[in-house]
Amino acid sequence: MSDTLDNDILQQATQKIAVLKQNVSQILIGQDTVLEQVIIAFLAGGHVLIEGVPGLGKTLLIRALAQSISLNYKRVQFTPDLMPADVTGHSMLDVSSGKFVLRKGPAFTNLLLADEINRAPAKTQAALLEVMQEHQITIDGESHTLDAPFMVLATQNPIDNEGTYPLPEAELDRFMMKVQVEYPELSAEIALTQGITANSHNVQTINSVISAEDVLSLQELASKVLVDEKIVEYAVALVRASREWQGVAHGAGVRASIALIQTAKVHALMQGSGFVLPDHIKAMVFPVLRHRIILSAELEISGVNTEQVLNDIIAKVPAPRQ
Template sequence: MRNELTSLLNKYEERIIGQNKNLKLLLSAILAGGHVLIEGVPGTGKTQMVRTLSNLLGGSFNRIQFTPDLLPSDITGSTIFNMKESSFQMLKGPIFTNILLADEINRTPAKTQAALLEAMEENQVTIQGETYPLADVFFVVATQNPIEFEGTYPLPEAQQDRFLFKLQIDFPTFGEETTVLKQVLDSEYDMESEEKVIDMDMFLTIRNEIEQVILSDEIMDYIMKIVRKTRDSEAIRFGASTRAAISIGKSARAWAYISGRDYVTPDDIKMVARPGLRHRIQLSPHVELEGATIDQIIQELVGSVPVPR
């Protein structure tokens, strides 16, 4: 199975230029059964990144453009009365898919944002008192713009904590950006017709294999020391929850599997710690005034925890 996964990642990196680390993290997240929040300025390929992954996995894909007037039923679906059959009929919303892109999630009010909570946590939705299961492979990728806050509704901490990772998309290098420009203008690639590399059945088999990746007691202790350090640090106002430790452990297993190993190393933990923690902690006011970033504090914090031998 690892050969197919390596082939998928290679094709993914060919199509999305300059984001190799984020692509591997995104793939790790879906293999770990988690969801991802992507933050980046418009035009950096966030939508294409998710759509291409869906094509390579052979899964169904839906995109919702979040706006202030979007209703919860626009996401989950609703029931209507069928006069011909004299019965109520359920119309499924776009959430019934394998990969859901919640574009600009912070542009819709909290009531609509909350429509995703049950789906992300319990893999089901409730419509008019009836509960409907979602697909075995269900993956939410939400995007938000980090530079425009007018008319937005910041995600509450409880909803941010539902995301396994928060990825930050930066601009590619000059050479990488030039390659993207040539590909698009020369029409070298047809992104929409990208052939799948693995199917959903194989994907579920790989996910089961990842659960067998060895996470030793020493590595678990290392994870807990990092998470608990976020609660003791004076630089952090609110530390990470137990869910953060679980997320780091699950994603580290997936990262190790993609890297060709059946065991997790401390380097795997270091790799997933930043995207796994950056949306789960809040810096103290005096640290923010000094100009420190969350990523800098996480890096210092992880570096201060002794590495297991």
């Protein structure tokens, strides 16, 4: 299929991703788009901010994903009294030896679920900055590299704003994607209800289908997917348009362009393509850019939302041509 990627390797990779998706969707019914976007972000080496009302299976998703890849999984419930050390860990004096011993926090894992991240104050949220960007944790001046693969899945509730601390732009920018979880369709909801009440939807029942090494090789493979220069120009044009758009107070930065390309590569790989199409970029615009754009007060008052602005940007920026 591609000049750079061998056809068989590409096919195997697509197959592995499909199996992983299929395995998780046994548990998480009716959330195919969410699942696909989370897997894309995971394989692209990014972090995901999941927004949705409680009870839509956000925790279930990450547990099923961790179970399917046989990875470590930790969950931290963010509360107003949560301290940075409760996430990252700290040094503790061992009385018997008289030395400080490192006590690792839940961040030392492969998949970290930061549940209701906006319930914790800014200083605790900031504890994740280094973890997310550098994949390392510094305690008492000593940096500890985290095991690969590593991904933070943070959740937040869009309707309950009482006593919450909105995530700062720097934190938001570190999330590769913001995924919106909606209610499943009727048939999916019925199937989900039947499955859970019959106890057939237990996360423990699903098998591990790919290994952590497979994940790393998939990540490496994704990085080799061919991207034409014009496609990169297109991704950058979209991001720049978000900054120059009328009514956008704060547009997306450079990280958004990088994320667009990275996620488009995985998306192409997922579809069995060894090269990125402009359509792959377009498909990633919403999850990658929606949390990186801040609308002006005028636009918000007039009822325009980020999705509408992004739609306009996509319609306005010419598609790449050779």
